[in-house]
Amino acid sequence: MKGFKHLRSALVCGASVLAIATAARAEDFNIPAGTLEDALNRYTTQTGQQLLYPDALVRGVRTRGAAGEMTADYALSRILNGTGLATRREASAIVIVREEKKPQAPAAHDLGERVAAASSSGVETVVVTSSKIKGDIQTVPIAITALSQEQLTSRQIAGGPDLVKEVPNLTFSKTNFTGYNIEIRGIGTQAISVTTDPAVAVAFNDTPFIRNHFFEQEFYDVSQVEVLRGPQGTLYGRNATAGVVNVVSAKPTDEFEAMLSADWGNYSNRRYEGMVNLPIVGDKLDLRIAGEWTKRDGYSFNQTTDKPIDGRDLWSSRVTIGWKPVSTVEADLIWEHFQEDDDRLRSGKQLCKTDFGPGASSVLDTGQLVAANGTVVTVPSAGGGVFNLNQAYFSQGCVPDSLYSKNSFEVPNGFSLPFVNGASFEGFLRDNLDPYAQTTQSANLRNIQSAIEPRYVANNDTLELNASWNIGPSLTLSSDTGYNDDFLWSTEDYNRFDTAPGIFVYNAYNTRGLIPSGNYYCGAGNPISIGAPCSNAFGSQQPTGEICDPQLGCSDRLVIEDLSTERAWQLSQEFRLSSNFSGPFNFSVGGNFLHYET
Numbered sequence: 001m002k003g004f005k006h007l008r009s010a011l012v013c014g015a016s017v018l019a020i021a022t023a024a025r026a027e028d029f030n031i032p033a034g035t036l037e038d039a040l041n042r043y044t045t046q047t048g049q050q051l052l053y054p055d056a057l058v059r060g061v062r063t064r065g066a067a068g069e070m071t072a073d074y075a076l077s078r079i080l081n082g083t084g085l086a087t088r089r090e091a092s093a094i095v096i097v098r099e100e101k102k103p104q105a106p107a108a109h110d111l112g113e114r115v116a117a118a119s120s121s122g123v124e125t126v127v128v129t130s131s132k133i134k135g136d137i138q139t140v141p142i143a144i145t146a147l148s149q150e151q152l153t154s155r156q157i158a159g160g161p162d163l164v165k166e167v168p169n170l171t172f173s174k175t176n177f178t179g180y181n182i183e184i185r186g187i188g189t190q191a192i193s194v195t196t197d198p199a200v201a202v203a204f205n206d207t208p209f210i211r212n213h214f215f216e217q218e219f220y221d222v223s224q225v226e227v228l229r230g231p232q233g234t235l236y237g238r239n240a241t242a243g244v245v246n247v248v249s250a251k252p253t254d255e256f257e258a259m260l261s262a263d264w265g266n267y268s269n270r271r272y273e274g275m276v277n278l279p280i281v282g283d284k285l286d287l288r289i290a291g292e293w294t295k296r297d298g299y300s301f302n303q304t305t306d307k308p309i310d311g312r313d314l315w316s317s318r319v320t321i322g323w324k325p326v327s328t329v330e331a332d333l334i335w336e337h338f339q340e341d342d343d344r345l346r347s348g349k350q351l352c353k354t355d356f357g358p359g360a361s362s363v364l365d366t367g368q369l370v371a372a373n374g375t376v377v378t379v380p381s382a383g384g385g386v387f388n389l390n391q392a393y394f395s396q397g398c399v400p401d402s403l404y405s406k407n408s409f410e411v412p413n414g415f416s417l418p419f420v421n422g423a424s425f426e427g428f429l430r431d432n433l434d435p436y437a438q439t440t441q442s443a444n445l446r447n448i449q450s451a452i453e454p455r456y457v458a459n460n461d462t463l464e465l466n467a468s469w470n471i472g473p474s475l476t477l478s479s480d481t482g483y484n485d486d487f488l489w490s491t492e493d494y495n496r497f498d499t500a501p502g503i504f505v506y507n508a509y510n511t512r513g514l515i516p517s518g519n520y521y522c523g524a525g526n527p528i529s530i531g532a533p534c535s536n537a538f539g540s541q542q543p544t545g546e547i548c549d550p551q552l553g554c555s556d557r558l559v560i561e562d563l564s565t566e567r568a569w570q571l572s573q574e575f576r577l578s579s580n581f582s583g584p585f586n587f588s589v590g591g592n593f594l595h596y597e598t
Contacts, residue, residue: 158218187242203247309453428505454490501556
C-alpha cells in the first residue's frame with residue numbers, strides 16, 4: 001500500500017501448559033513523550049499489533065506517551081490522546097485516521113478518556129496477577145474478586161476477616177489455638193494440626209506462605225487484594241483446593257509521592273498509616289517505604305480483673321526497592337515486618353447450658369439410663385472419686401441451647417472434667433464439690449471471667465525478590481523468591497468461666513504444696529474469715545488453701561492456662577515462562593520449590 005506504513009505482527013508458537021484467552025491483556029508500557037511516529041513504532045514492537053496509517057498523517061505530531069500497567073487498546077488511546085487522531089478497526093488491523101469534527105465536540109483530552117473507556121467496554125480496567133499472567137479482570141477466565149486500596153479504605157475493610165463483606169461465597173472463622181479458617185464455596189479447613197494443608201492458600205505478591213498473619217495483620221499500602229474462587233492447584237500447589245487470597249503490595253514508581261493518614265475513635269482507638277515513594281536514579285531505581293500502627297483497648301470486659309480485655313497493639317512496616325536497569329528487565333526487593341504484643345483473645349465468650357447427665361436435674365442428682373432391652377438403670381450421682389461410675393461419665397459438661405435463652409449462660413458440669421475428679425481423689429478438692437457450681441455467667445456477650453491476663457506476641461519477617469525479563473515482545477521469564485520467618489507465643493485462660501473460691505483443702509500434716517489461704521470451710525457454707533462462728537459443729541471446720549504455681553502464681557480457685565506457641569520458617573522459589581500473544585492462545589509453564597519447617 002503506497003504511502004502507508006505497514007507494520008507486521010510477529011507470531012510465536014510454543015508448548016502449551018496453561019492456555020488463557022487474552023483479548024484485552026494488561027501489560028507494562030513505558031513509551032515516553034515525543035514524536036508520534038516513534039511512539040507508534042515502540043507500541044507495535046511491544047504488542048505485535050498491526051497498525052495502518054499514512055506517513056503524512058503522523059509526521060510532525062507529538063504525543064504524551066503511555067506508561068504503566070494497562071491494556072493494549074488503552075495504551076494506544078493514551079498515545080493518541082490530544083493528537084486529533086482516532087482509531088478504526090478493519091479486519092485484523094487498526095487504522096489510524098483523523099478524528100471527525102462534530103458540533104460541540106469534546107476537547108481532545110476528554111476524547112482520549114472516552115476512547116479509553118470505549119476500549120474497556122465502559123468498565124474500569126483492573127489488572128490482576130493471580131493467574132501468573134497480568135490481565136484485565138474482565139477477560140481473565142477465573143472467578144475472581146479484586147479490591148484496590150481505595151476500595152478497601154472506603155468500605156472499611158481493615159484486614160482479612162473483613163473480606164466477607166465484599167467477596168461472595170467467602171466465610172471467615174476463628175478456630176482455637178492460633179489458627180483461622182477461610183472457606184470459599186463451603187470448602188475450608190477446621191483442623192488445627194500444623195501439618196494440615198489449608199484449603200485456601202494465602203499469598204503475598206503471588207507467593208503462597210503457609211504460616212502467615214492474615215487474621216491479625218491489617219491491610220496497608222496495597223495495590224489490591226485478589227480472591228480467586230475454585231481450585232488453583234496448577235498455579236499455587238496442593239494448598240489451594242478451594243481458592244487463593246493474594247495480597248499485592250504497591251510497587252515503587254518513578255515519581256515522588258507521599259501519604260499520611262490518622263484515625264481516632266472510641267475504645268482509645270488510634271491508627272496511623274503512611275507511605276513515601278522516592279525516585280533514586282531517574283526511572284532506574286526507586287524506593288517505597290510504608291508502615292501502619294494500630295492500638296486500642298479491648299471490646300470485651302474481664303469481670304474478674306474489672307478491666308477491658310482483647311485489645312490491639314500491632315504494627316507493620318514494608319520497604320520495597322524497584323530496579324529497572326534496562327527496559328526489558330525489572331526487579332522488586334521487598335522486606336516486610338509484622339509485630340504484635342497485646343492482650344488479644346484467641347477465643348472469647350463461651351455459651352453453655354449445664355449438662356447434668358441423663359435424667360438428672362443437678363450435678364449431684366442421680367440419673368436414669370434406659371438399656372437396650374428397655375430396663376431402666378439408675379446412675380449414681382457425681383462426685384466421690386474417679387473410679388466410681390456416675391453421672392459425670394455421661395455428661396459432656398455443656399449442651400447447646402438458644403442464644404436467647406438464659407440457660408445459655410450457665411457453667412460446665414465440673415464433675416465431667418477428668419482433672420476435677422482426679423484432684424478430688426487425691427484430696428486436693430473438698431468432697432463432692434463442683435468448682436463451677438457456685439458461679440454463673442453474665443448475659444452480656446462481651447463480658448467474660450478470666451483469671452489469667454491473656455497475652456499475644458507475634459513476630460514475622462518476609463523477604464521477597466521478584467524479577468522479570470521480557471525476552472521478546474511476547475515472552476516473559478519470571479523469578480519469584482520468598483523467605484518467611486515466623487514466631488508466635490500466646491496464652492489465655494482455658495476456662496473463661498470463673499470458679500468458686502476456697503475449693504482447695506489445706507492439711508497442715510500433709511500440705512502437698514498448698515499454703516493456708518486464711519479462710520476455712522464450714523460444712524455446707526462458703527469460705528469465711530477465720531474467727532467467724534460456724535453454724536454447725538466445730539469439728540466440721542476445714543481450712544482452705546492456695547496452690548502456688550511458678551508461672552500462674554497463687555490461687556484458691558481452679559486456674560488453667562491455655563498456651564499456644566510456634567516457630568516456623570519457609571523458603572520458596574518459582575521460575576515461570578509466560579506468553580503474551582495477541583491472539584486467543586497463551587501459555588504459562590514453570591516449576592516451584594518450597595521448604596517449610598515448624
